[in-house]
Amino acid sequence: MSEAGTSGAEATGTEESAQTGDRPDGQLEALLDQGEAQQFRQRWQSIQVTFVDEPRQSVEEADALVNEVMTRLTKTFQEERQSLEAQLDTEDVSTEDMRVALKRYRSFFERLLST
Template structure:
């Protein structure tokens, strides 16, 4: 079983060079991920004092993370599309690189 920290995403740097089939970039940067974990721990610790508010805060935190992931993946997809759909004739090599990047991105999406 994989943990949240083991999952990957496409970073801007990964789209500039041809990515390898194995990208170790985290979905969230270490400091941000630590902050999210800390916020979750605070929510969980507050359960005894106010269970209903704790569940609402958990829902808000999960919604925030889902929105961040959605925005990140949408941005990555837009950058991928921009690389090959500039309205000019793309070479077969450009299209091969684009397809490779889409494949890697698709595999990352399925791993979430």
């Protein structure tokens, strides 16, 4: 318990929202924007359709698409991590700034585990 009588979990909101990220509806923030995700899904559908006539080509295209999605996710995670690190790289970082950073790390962590 802290001096104010709240536990660390209560102070950072981990008990009520550890599994929910930062969205009030309890959903984790998407890793890709809707348009980009939809394009990947459409490409996946096309790959599946061509399997009957061109199974080898379909598997090769599936491999390439999965690799592309993984590369895009890696870039997203790198950008998020850099943003979080930059926030903490200032001399005048307050406890509130660190609390917000911890919430962002928690959300990021939950997004990683949800993939």
